[in-house]
Amino acid sequence: MTSKEQINKTIAFVKEQLTNAEGGHDWFHIERVYKNSLLISKNENVDVFIVQLGALLHDIADSKFHNGDETVGPKVAREFLFNINVDSKAIEHVIKIIENISFKGGNEIQKFKSPELDVVQDADRLDALGAIGIARTFNYGGFKNRTLFNPDIKPNLNMSKEEYKASSAPTINHFYEKLLLLKDKMNTKTGKRIAEKRHKFMELYLEQFYAEWDGKR
Numbered sequence: 001m002t003s004k005e006q007i008n009k010t011i012a013f014v015k016e017q018l019t020n021a022e023g024g025h026d027w028f029h030i031e032r033v034y035k036n037s038l039l040i041s042k043n044e045n046v047d048v049f050i051v052q053l054g055a056l057l058h059d060i061a062d063s064k065f066h067n068g069d070e071t072v073g074p075k076v077a078r079e080f081l082f083n084i085n086v087d088s089k090a091i092e093h094v095i096k097i098i099e100n101i102s103f104k105g106g107n108e109i110q111k112f113k114s115p116e117l118d119v120v121q122d123a124d125r126l127d128a129l130g131a132i133g134i135a136r137t138f139n140y141g142g143f144k145n146r147t148l149f150n151p152d153i154k155p156n157l158n159m160s161k162e163e164y165k166a167s168s169a170p171t172i173n174h175f176y177e178k179l180l181l182l183k184d185k186m187n188t189k190t191g192k193r194i195a196e197k198r199h200k201f202m203e204l205y206l207e208q209f210y211a212e213w214d215g216k217r
Helices: 003-017 027-041 048-057 072-083 088-100 115-126 130-143 161-166 171-177 179-185 189-213
Strands: none
Touching: 003 027, 003 048, 003 072, 027 048, 027 115, 027 189, 048 072, 048 088, 048 115, 072 088, 088 115, 115 189, 130 171, 130 189, 171 179, 171 189, 179 189
8 A cells, every 4th residue: 555545544534533523623623734734844854644644643532532531542543554554663653643742731741752743733733723723712612511701710821731631711711721822832933933823813812802891892
């Protein structure tokens, strides 16, 4: 099987697996991350095949939808890649990407680094920024039945990984606890450039949100 055939098989597999996924973590999220990864890769010295597989499989079984179990995604990905005869070294690299891509509260030290992870991580984080990032945030907040905003509940910027995963804070808090922090956590020049524009859009959105909340506009 050629690498192109393996990528096509992976696309078909991911589409099938995520058929009924939550709207912010569905196939279309994967497709956007995949496209952003290819865009960023043009300016980076990376193994594009690893980047493609990492982008396509990074959310194959997000722990948020599996009772917090972070082993499900790597297990599903490993079994699939083995079945389509991907080289064992490549499989291990993709698994490392899946295991280390997540934000996890932003206060943990990342245990693995590679140029390929940098690209996929940036692409994934870009999808949490800008207009789409805002839409995904409120979609997930609705999915979890969270309040939009509560002025009495302040953002917690020093959460542990466990606190971050267990949080049920209002959706607006997530902007401060994750989204607005991502611009300064980007790895690549392309990622930083795009993130800067999307970050500014979110700041304008929040300004409008508070003005409407307070009846000023």
